[in-house]
Amino acid sequence: MGDYVPTYVLDLPQKPDSPAAVKYFLDELNKFKGVMEQLTGNKVTVEQLKNEIISSNETRKLLYRLYDLRKKDSPPISGVDVIKVMQKQYVLSAEDFKKALRNLIDEAEQVKADKADYKADYKADYKADFIHMPRIMISGCPMPGGNTKVPEIIENRGGVIVVEESCTGTRSFWDLVDENKDPMIALAERYIKIPCSCMTPNDRRIDNILELAGEFKVDGVVNYTLQFCHGYNIERYKVQQALKNAGIPVLSIETDYSDSDVEQIGLRVDAFMEMLS
Amino acid sequence: MISVGIDSGSATTKAVLVIDGQMVTHNIRPTGFDILSAAKNVYEDVLSDAEIDKKDVTGIYATGYGRNSIKFADRAVSEITAHTMGVHHLYPAVNGIIDIGGQDSKIISVNDGKVTDFLMNEKCAAGTGKFLEYTAKALEVPIEELGRLALASKKPASITSMCTVFAESEVISLRARGFKKEDIAAGLIESIARRVAVMVRQVGLKQNVAFVGGVAKNAGIKVFLEKELGVSLYVPPEPQITGALGAALYGISKS
Numbered sequence: 001m002g003d004y005v006p007t008y009v010l011d012l013p014q015k016p017d018s019p020a021a022v023k024y025f026l027d028e029l030n031k032f033k034g035v036m037e038q039l040t041g042n043k044v045t046v047e048q049l050k051n052e053i054i055s056s057n058e059t060r061k062l063l064y065r066l067y068d069l070r071k072k073d074s075p076p077i078s079g080v081d082v083i084k085v086m087q088k089q090y091v092l093s094a095e096d097f098k099k100a101l102r103n104l105i106d107e108a109e110q111v112k113a114d115k116a117d118y119k120a121d122y123k124a125d126y127k128a129d130f131i132h133m134p135r136i137m138i139s140g141c142p143m144p145g146g147n148t149k150v151p152e153i154i155e156n157r158g159g160v161i162v163v164e165e166s167c168t169g170t171r172s173f174w175d176l177v178d179e180n181k182d183p184m185i186a187l188a189e190r191y192i193k194i195p196c197s198c199m200t201p202n203d204r205r206i207d208n209i210l211e212l213a214g215e216f217k218v219d220g221v222v223n224y225t226l227q228f229c230h231g232y233n234i235e236r237y238k239v240q241q242a243l244k245n246a247g248i249p250v251l252s253i254e255t256d257y258s259d260s261d262v263e264q265i266g267l268r269v270d271a272f273m274e275m276l277s
Numbered sequence: 278m279i280s281v282g283i284d285s286g287s288a289t290t291k292a293v294l295v296i297d298g299q300m301v302t303h304n305i306r307p308t309g310f311d312i313l314s315a316a317k318n319v320y321e322d323v324l325s326d327a328e329i330d331k332k333d334v335t336g337i338y339a340t341g342y343g344r345n346s347i348k349f350a351d352r353a354v355s356e357i358t359a360h361t362m363g364v365h366h367l368y369p370a371v372n373g374i375i376d377i378g379g380q381d382s383k384i385i386s387v388n389d390g391k392v393t394d395f396l397m398n399e400k401c402a403a404g405t406g407k408f409l410e411y412t413a414k415a416l417e418v419p420i421e422e423l424g425r426l427a428l429a430s431k432k433p434a435s436i437t438s439m440c441t442v443f444a445e446s447e448v449i450s451l452r453a454r455g456f457k458k459e460d461i462a463a464g465l466i467e468s469i470a471r472r473v474a475v476m477v478r479q480v481g482l483k484q485n486v487a488f489v490g491g492v493a494k495n496a497g498i499k500v501f502l503e504k505e506l507g508v509s510l511y512v513p514p515e516p517q518i519t520g521a522l523g524a525a526l527y528g529i530s531k532s
Contacts, residue, residue: 274355
């Protein structure tokens with residue numbers, strides 16, 4: 001890849017709880033900082049970093065507010081819409097994204113519980129409002145731009161997605177970066193804690209899933225794995241066990257970006273919705 | 278109350294007519310390309326068989342891959358719920374179902390007639406009727422004979438490919454090495470049984486398990502599955518129609 005674009009491989013320590021992990025990661029981030037400075041010709045200053053951290057924390061706090069609205073018995077916004085919003089944060093500038101997000105939150109806060117007008121799109125078979133629909137958590141692999149296949153299937157077949165436990169969902173904003181520490185240390189500490197399945201042990205993720213399931217009053221979890229993202233495939237077992245013990249049904253789906261399995265997934269989702277309602 | 282359940286499967290379309298909660302008659306036809314006419318045909322067949330007029334039918338309920346294309350049905354339900362209701366009606370004590378159909382296999386965990394968990398094969402044909410259909414062709418054996426042939430084997434050949442296409446070429450190489458037909462047939466069925474057993478263990482089915490779907494009609498497969506799982510399986514007299522039966526019963530429960 002380095003033949004085509006400037007590439008730097010950031011080495012992640014995979015045992016984030018070991019005492020040397022943050023130190024090693026900090027060292028890596030500093031090296032990366034040097035590479036970026038050389039590449040762009042700009043010097044990274046402490047002050048600039050602090051400002052960016054404050055700005056990103058603002059985005060995170062807005063996302064907390066957006067997700068808070070989804071805890072309502074009748075969420076004012078569909079999961080597919082939130083996923084599309086989340087995908088935009090990787091394309092828009094921080095300022096544009098925050099502006100759009102503020103407008104969206106203002107609008108969503110106005111939606112009355114009984115005015116979920118998107119219900120018209122659902123199949124005649126499922127005339128229920130969001131309030132009567134099984135509340136679904138999607139947990140697992142990220143869903144970058146263009147990838148809304150599984151969420152669309154879920155929401156077209158009678159479910160409402162209330163939270164996504166993934167790197168394009170909660171994991172992207174769940175913890176703020178400490179604004180009072182040395183910025184590089186604060187960044188290292190925040191990002192090493194992300195419970196990606198490539199980390200070990202990763203009990204943090206299981207605890208977080210159970211916590212989110214309670215907070216968002218989740219009826220069922222769709223464990224979503226992209227083919228060849230094997231970490232999540234392996235961790236699926238632990239996630240299933242933990243949720244089963246908590247009495248929360250799980251549907252595991254392994255898929256890719258193609259549309260070839262839409263009907264097969266649809267059948268599983270139909271059956272899962274029938275099971276939950 | 279007269280209710281008809283139609284199961285539009287990948288290989289065959291099934292209809293079951295239920296009057297006051299009791300199954301009266303059924304019909305099975307190949308699905309073919311035109312799933313809607315196959316559904317119409319089985320529907321009309323069960324009506325004429327039971328001498329019932331269309332206007333007296335309370336409801337028509339569809340399940341199977343074509344369930345949403347059967348426009349004359351009042352409601353659609355997934356095969357997983359349908360099979361569960363159908364099997365529960367026949368065997369109220371059952372708490373697990375193995376359904377092997379034309380293009381997929383399903384393992385369902387049941388509690389008091391309700392689905393509590395389920396697992397399906399991934400999108401490939403491994404562990405399905407299609408697998409047997411293809412590999413039987415390589416053996417030049419009619420699919421109906423495959424099970425019986427396998428039972429005659431004393432030393433099943435080992436088939437390691439899960440993939441239908443690779444298994445077929447594995448059969449061809451076993452054939453070239455002089456393996457007996459019955460041993461290859463037994464090897465094929467053993468490989469399906471192993472595949473299904475893995476899923477059964479994942480869902481955690483232990484006893485009171487029913488085996489349904491078109492593949493359950495193949496005598497040998499039941500024997501091999503029972504051996505692999507170490508339990509005896511309930512197989513209804515007509516295992517292919519539990520989905521249609523369940524759809525009819527589901528309709529009644531919802532109306």
